[in-house]
Amino acid sequence: MNFSLFLTELWNARLSLLSGLGNTILISAASVVLGSVLGVFIGLAMTYGAKWLRFIVRLYIDFLRGTPVFVLILACFYILSVVGLDLTAFQAGVLALTLFCSSHVGEIVRGALIAIPAGQTEAAKSVGLTFGQTFVYVLLPQALRQILPTWVNTATEIVKASTLLSIIGVVELLLATQQVISRTYLSLEFYLFAGFVYFLLNFVIEQAGRAVERRISIP
Amino acid sequence: MSPILTISGLHKSFGKVEVLKGIDLTMKQGDVVSLIGSSGSGKTTLLRCVNLLEDFEQGSIELAGQSIGYKQDGGQRRRLSEREIARQRAMTGMAFQQFNLFPHMTAIRNVMLGLIKTKKMGKDEARAIAEKWLDRVGMGQRRDHYPGQLSGGQQQRVAIARAIAMNPQIMLFDEVTSALDPELVSEVLAVVRDLATEGMTMLLVTHEMRFARDVSTKVVFMHQGRIHEEGAPEEIFGAPKTERLQGFLAKSEF
Numbered sequence: 001m002n003f004s005l006f007l008t009e010l011w012n013a014r015l016s017l018l019s020g021l022g023n024t025i026l027i028s029a030a031s032v033v034l035g036s037v038l039g040v041f042i043g044l045a046m047t048y049g050a051k052w053l054r055f056i057v058r059l060y061i062d063f064l065r066g067t068p069v070f071v072l073i074l075a076c077f078y079i080l081s082v083v084g085l086d087l088t089a090f091q092a093g094v095l096a097l098t099l100f101c102s103s104h105v106g107e108i109v110r111g112a113l114i115a116i117p118a119g120q121t122e123a124a125k126s127v128g129l130t131f132g133q134t135f136v137y138v139l140l141p142q143a144l145r146q147i148l149p150t151w152v153n154t155a156t157e158i159v160k161a162s163t164l165l166s167i168i169g170v171v172e173l174l175l176a177t178q179q180v181i182s183r184t185y186l187s188l189e190f191y192l193f194a195g196f197v198y199f200l201l202n203f204v205i206e207q208a209g210r211a212v213e214r215r216i217s218i219p
Numbered sequence: 220m221s222p223i224l225t226i227s228g229l230h231k232s233f234g235k236v237e238v239l240k241g242i243d244l245t246m247k248q249g250d251v252v253s254l255i256g257s258s259g260s261g262k263t264t265l266l267r268c269v270n271l272l273e274d275f276e277q278g279s280i281e282l283a284g285q286s287i288g289y290k291q292d293g294g295q296r297r298r299l300s301e302r303e304i305a306r307q308r309a310m311t312g313m314a315f316q317q318f319n320l321f322p323h324m325t326a327i328r329n330v331m332l333g334l335i336k337t338k339k340m341g342k343d344e345a346r347a348i349a350e351k352w353l354d355r356v357g358m359g360q361r362r363d364h365y366p367g368q369l370s371g372g373q374q375q376r377v378a379i380a381r382a383i384a385m386n387p388q389i390m391l392f393d394e395v396t397s398a399l400d401p402e403l404v405s406e407v408l409a410v411v412r413d414l415a416t417e418g419m420t421m422l423l424v425t426h427e428m429r430f431a432r433d434v435s436t437k438v439v440f441m442h443q444g445r446i447h448e449e450g451a452p453e454e455i456f457g458a459p460k461t462e463r464l465q466g467f468l469a470k471s472e473f
Contacts, residue, residue: 122272123319123378127333127385128309130301137332141323218323219365 006189013180020176021197027090027172028159031097035158036151038098039105046110057106064103069161072096077168093165097158104154112146113139145216152209156202163198173197223248223283223420224269224389230277231264238264239275240444246389246437249418253431253452256441257467262424265441266391269422270311271304282310283388309337312382316394318374320366326353326377327362330384338385352380356410372403376410383414390414392423428471432456440464 010017045057064072076099077092087095116139124134166175177194181187224246231239238261246252254262267273269280271288280287287307289296299307320329330349334340340348353359356376366374375395383390392411396404408430415421415434425431431438431452438455440448440463448455448464459465 117317117319119315119317119319120321123313123315123321123381124332125272125305125308126270126311126313126315127381128305128337129333130305133336137336138321142321145323219368 002186006186009180009184009186010190010193013184016171016176016180017173020171020173023090023171023176024159024162024173024201027094027097027162027165027170028155030094031101031158031162032155034094035098035101036105038102040109042102042106043109043113046106047113061103061106064099065107069096069100070164070167072100073164073168089165089168089170093162093168093170097161097165100161101154101158104157105151108147108150108154109143112143115146116142145213145218148209148213148216152206155205155209159198159201159205220247222246223250224422225281226265226269226278227281228278229265229268229275229280231261231268231273231275238444239268241278242444242446244439244446246420246422248420250436251415251419251421251434252423252437252439253435254422254424254439254441255426255428255431255455255467255471256447259443260441261444262441263393266313266393266422266424269389270308270313270391272313274298282307285310305337309333309385310388311391312385312387312389313391314375314379314382314393314395316397318366318371318378318398320374320378320381322366325363325365326358326369329366329377330381333381333385348384349380352384353377355413356380357406370403371399372406375399375407379407379410379414383419389420389422392421392425394424394426396425396427426471428456428468440467442467 042057042061045053046061049057073093073096076087076096077089080087080092080095120138120142121134124138129137162172163174165172166178169175171179173194177190181190184190222245224244226242226244229239229242230237238259242261242265244252254265256262264273268275269282269287274288279289285307288304289298291297298304320326321332324332327346327349330352331342331345334345334348335342338345350359350362353362356379358373358376358380361369361373361377366377369377379395395411396407399407404427408427411421411423412430412434423431433452435452437449438452439446440455440459440461442463448459448461454460455464456468459468
């Protein structure tokens with residue numbers, strides 16, 4: 001391993017790698033935010049919805065969770081364009097990861113909500129709270145604490161899954177790295193470097209999650 | 220004096236099992252009525268019907284002149300809207316066997332929630348009322364503690380404060396001492412007794428027979444979904460008429 005050569009090449013490639021990292025962060029953040037919002041509604045539908053709604057949502061969750069993310073990405077990119085929905089590779093990738101994320105978050109939210117004892121809802125009702133108020137002030141704050149660790153885990157999964165977007169040509173960190181490698185032939189060095197950056201990214205997410213967890217823990 | 224609570228012909232089923240088979244009960248302001256009976260007799264279900272935690276299929280409950288939960292609309296029985304039901308629930312205060320305090324809020328926040336959200340009070344007014352009631356149940360010193368930092372008896376006292384701070388027409392107590400260690404029972408009963416002497420209208424389900432005898436103006440013995448025998452505490456405990464009540468009392472602890 002020629003370390004000074006690697007450093008020189010790393011410096012030369014800094015802009016394309018940084019833009020790749022920027023894309024990775026953008027893709028992950030967008031998918032996690034959109035997927036979580038969608039996931040909360042899915043979790044709500046699963047917990048409180050009418051029977052037919054629960055059935056449809058169950059199908060949605062099972063279908064998405066039973067499909068490899070890779071297949072989901074290819075499907076969003078190739079199949080949707082066939083039916084006339086023309087998405088860029090970036091959009092298709094974010095859509096696929098959003099759907100994937102929403103199915104996981106939906107399941108997490110449902111699990112957290114049904115784990116709250118029925119007495120909590122009854123107590124809220126007994127002081128005259130409506131269902132909406134009960135959800136916002138009593139159930140959600142308790143569910144969020146339950147959700148957080150698993151949700152952080154899902155976020156790191158999404159960051160890792162974002163590498164799959166390189167297949168449909170989105171220049172995120174992995175594809176940017178591969179492009180540098182094809183120019184410099186320093187495959188070991190740059191793959192190690194990319195791995196380290198992914199680790200760092202997820203490490204930061206996990207630490208941030210733990211910090212929030214400590215802050216909001218109930219005495 | 221006109222009755223504050225009138226239950227008439229109340230029927231309630233869980234699926235095919237009929238748990239309340241026609242209950243008639245009236246209470247005046249200041250009455251303290253204890254429901255006793257073996258488990259499965261329908262006492263708790265009756266209590267839960269009064270604040271609409273359970274729907275009921277037949278009969279009516281009238282509280283302070285309002286028909287609770289349902290209205291007659293052109294000969295048809297209609298359930299009230301969720302909003303109206305929520306408003307009616309606030310007319311009753313309920314204390315639960317398992318306390319059911321909100322674990323993510325301090326004691327005082329627990330009491331303030333209903334005042335702010337249901338009664339639309341400002342924070343300061345709600346805080347003042349919450350402090351007053353927490354003091355009354357002897358929990359003023361611990362108002363900034365979370366439920367997890369309180370003993371069972373302390374939690375139950377906060378829960379009672381939460382219910383009564385809403386200024387309900389009637390307080391419902393559902394076996395409020397059953398989940399407590401024996402040495403904590405008396406502190407909770409003291410609070411309930413205190414409210415009874417103050418003239419609070421109360422309907423309580425209890426297994427504490429001695430307590431029921433002391434505080435009640437009327438005792439109701441339920442058996443298999445019906446009121447089997449009712450009367451003044453001296454009659455019920457001193458001279459039970461039916462064989463079943465005699466048997467029940469013989470097996471109960473005093």
